[in-house]
Amino acid sequence: MRVVELRGAGVRLGGRSVFDDVNLTVDAGEFLAVLGPNGAGKSTLMRAILALVPLAAGNVTVLGGAPAQARARIGYLPQRSGFDRATRLRGVDLVRLGVDGTRWGVPLALSTAARDRRRSERERADRVIELVGAAPYAHRPIGELSGGEQQRLLIAQALVRHPQLLILDEPLDSLDLPNQVAVAALIRRIATEEGISVMLVAHDVNPLLGYLDRVVYLGGGRALTGTVDEVITAEKLTALYGSPVEVLRTSDGRLVVVGLPEAPHYHGHRHDE
Amino acid sequence: MNVNPSLKFDLIADLRELFAFPFMVHALEAGTIVAVFAAAVGWYMVLRRQSFAGHTLSLMAFPGATGGALIGLPVSLGYYLACGAAAIAMGQTTRTSTRGFGSETATIGTVQTVGLAAGYLFLSLNSAILSGTETLLFGTFLGVTQGQVVTLLIIAVVALALLAFGARPLLFSTVDRELARASGIPVGTLDVLFLLLLALAVAATSQITGVLLVFAVLVAPPAAAQQLTSRPLAGLLLGIAFALLVVWLGLAAAYFSPWPVGFFTTTFAFAVYVIARLIGSRR
Numbered sequence: 001m002r003v004v005e006l007r008g009a010g011v012r013l014g015g016r017s018v019f020d021d022v023n024l025t026v027d028a029g030e031f032l033a034v035l036g037p038n039g040a041g042k043s044t045l046m047r048a049i050l051a052l053v054p055l056a057a058g059n060v061t062v063l064g065g066a067p068a069q070a071r072a073r074i075g076y077l078p079q080r081s082g083f084d085r086a087t088r089l090r091g092v093d094l095v096r097l098g099v100d101g102t103r104w105g106v107p108l109a110l111s112t113a114a115r116d117r118r119r120s121e122r123e124r125a126d127r128v129i130e131l132v133g134a135a136p137y138a139h140r141p142i143g144e145l146s147g148g149e150q151q152r153l154l155i156a157q158a159l160v161r162h163p164q165l166l167i168l169d170e171p172l173d174s175l176d177l178p179n180q181v182a183v184a185a186l187i188r189r190i191a192t193e194e195g196i197s198v199m200l201v202a203h204d205v206n207p208l209l210g211y212l213d214r215v216v217y218l219g220g221g222r223a224l225t226g227t228v229d230e231v232i233t234a235e236k237l238t239a240l241y242g243s244p245v246e247v248l249r250t251s252d253g254r255l256v257v258v259g260l261p262e263a264p265h266y267h268g269h270r271h272d273e
Numbered sequence: 274m275n276v277n278p279s280l281k282f283d284l285i286a287d288l289r290e291l292f293a294f295p296f297m298v299h300a301l302e303a304g305t306i307v308a309v310f311a312a313a314v315g316w317y318m319v320l321r322r323q324s325f326a327g328h329t330l331s332l333m334a335f336p337g338a339t340g341g342a343l344i345g346l347p348v349s350l351g352y353y354l355a356c357g358a359a360a361i362a363m364g365q366t367t368r369t370s371t372r373g374f375g376s377e378t379a380t381i382g383t384v385q386t387v388g389l390a391a392g393y394l395f396l397s398l399n400s401a402i403l404s405g406t407e408t409l410l411f412g413t414f415l416g417v418t419q420g421q422v423v424t425l426l427i428i429a430v431v432a433l434a435l436l437a438f439g440a441r442p443l444l445f446s447t448v449d450r451e452l453a454r455a456s457g458i459p460v461g462t463l464d465v466l467f468l469l470l471l472a473l474a475v476a477a478t479s480q481i482t483g484v485l486l487v488f489a490v491l492v493a494p495p496a497a498a499q500q501l502t503s504r505p506l507a508g509l510l511l512g513i514a515f516a517l518l519v520v521w522l523g524l525a526a527a528y529f530s531p532w533p534v535g536f537f538t539t540t541f542a543f544a545v546y547v548i549a550r551l552i553g554s555r556r
Binding site (some may be wrong): 088 | 439441445455458500504505506
């Protein structure tokens with residue numbers, strides 16, 4: 001089964017076309033990076049897959065159905081600027097909300113069945129916190145944690161509901177380089193172990209090299225898909241942007257893309273609807 | 274009626290005197306209901322950083338009371354209607370935002386000004402003069418009737434049942450709107466419903482504490498609790514405990530002294546908040 005399939009997908013926000021005619025498939029267990037300059041529509045593409053923005057053209061299926069029907073099976077980490085320092089809630093509470101945050105009803109476990117369910121959900125939350133290495137600080141107020149610590153807890157929150165698809169919007173953004181590589185390796189390991197497909201939005205492909213199956217490059221309102229070696233070439237990116245782009249490879253294998261045009265409308269953090 | 278109640282520093286005798294008169298029993302009943310109701314809703318309000326919205330809602334009691342008097346409605350019904358209308362007006366703007374609550378302050382301020390202007394208009398149209406302005410602003414505990422207590426109880430029970438039913442999705446959308454929305458929670462609808470619950474809590478509370486001193490039970494106790502714990506349930510219960518302490522001590526102190534109840538509840542609430550901050554900042 002295709003985990004994500006977009007055919008001729010286009011999104012317009014505020015009368016402006018963000019991208020159009022995007023064709024993309026993600027298979028089970030695949031690790032895919034979504035790349036491109038600021039304002040290219042990476043977050044918007046993710047939000048379209050989550051049914052948070054409507055498509056102006058084409059269609060999208062997620063896990064075999066309409067995106068809104070797949071929500072319970074998607075783990076999501078939104079693009080963010082961090083929790084407010086005064087947020088008086090523990091990391092572990094955030095992770096638990098990933099399991100039961102959508103559940104209506106009085107949050108008291110009164111029956112034996114409800115108590116058993118709560119216990120197994122809490123154990124699951126503790127396991128994913130352990131898995132991402134956030135156990136030492138999961139019981140501290142989340143606003144007091146560093147960006148990297150918050151990011152690991154948010155990844156735990158995305159994992160806790162047994163997702164089949166992880167959508168991570170710039171999870172490496174607030175991390176230093178060693179942490180970027182560590183988190184990329186962590187995500188790769190979890191995706192392999194749990195058989196989860198991952199779509200990861202990133203500014204820089206380098207921390208992800210060696211972990212990725214494929215990349216999607218957004219630019220000029222269109223998208224290129226393929227392996228890193230197929231897509232990140234001077235020829236392909238020059239054709240995508242319609243202006244000269246150079247791709248340099250350093251002696252240790254890192255890629256440097258020179259000449260990317262920055263899109264004119266960059267809003268800094270989250271995109272407004 | 275005992276005109277000069279005096280403190281004998283004998284706990285049993287003093288408590289017996291406190292419960293000797295029906296008006297005082299009603300005041301304690303109403304105060305207890307309001308403390309639990311306001312602190313529970315207030316815990317979410319503080320976490321959502323909507324204290325400014327809560328403040329604006331409390332001021333809506335002014336157009337509510339004057340407008341009610343103008344068209345012959347009971348004052349408390351005027352409170353509920355005006356607060357509810359203001360909540361819906363503010364909710365219309367917050368529900369379209371993805372960013373949270375901070376950017377809505379301009380809208381809330383506008384609603385506040387319009388509400389106060391309407392109240393002033395109603396007051397000047399109603400030349401019969403609004404009686405009990407001081408009570409409206411600063412509260413009293415002398416006039417609470419059995420009927421008011423029952424009404425408060427019904428409103429509080431229904432509102433708290435709703436709050437409990439939506440406790441987790443509301444918490445989720447409070448912590449991260451984008452995540453909650455992506456999980457299928459109707460975040461915008463919850464915003465409006467929460468503002469309406471807040472309006473109910475404010476209108477109920479202001480009948481006891483007065484319009485200006487609502488925050489003594491709505492903000493200070495939950496804010497103090499959040500200084501001391503970041504566990505959701507523990508914080509909620511601690512906030513309620515603080516609010517009960519503030520209201521009971523405030524009513525008792527006012528009973529035994531000539532000073533008004535609003536002064537005491539506010540002072541005790543302030544003291545609780547300051548102590549909690551001092552303890553919280555040491556850890």
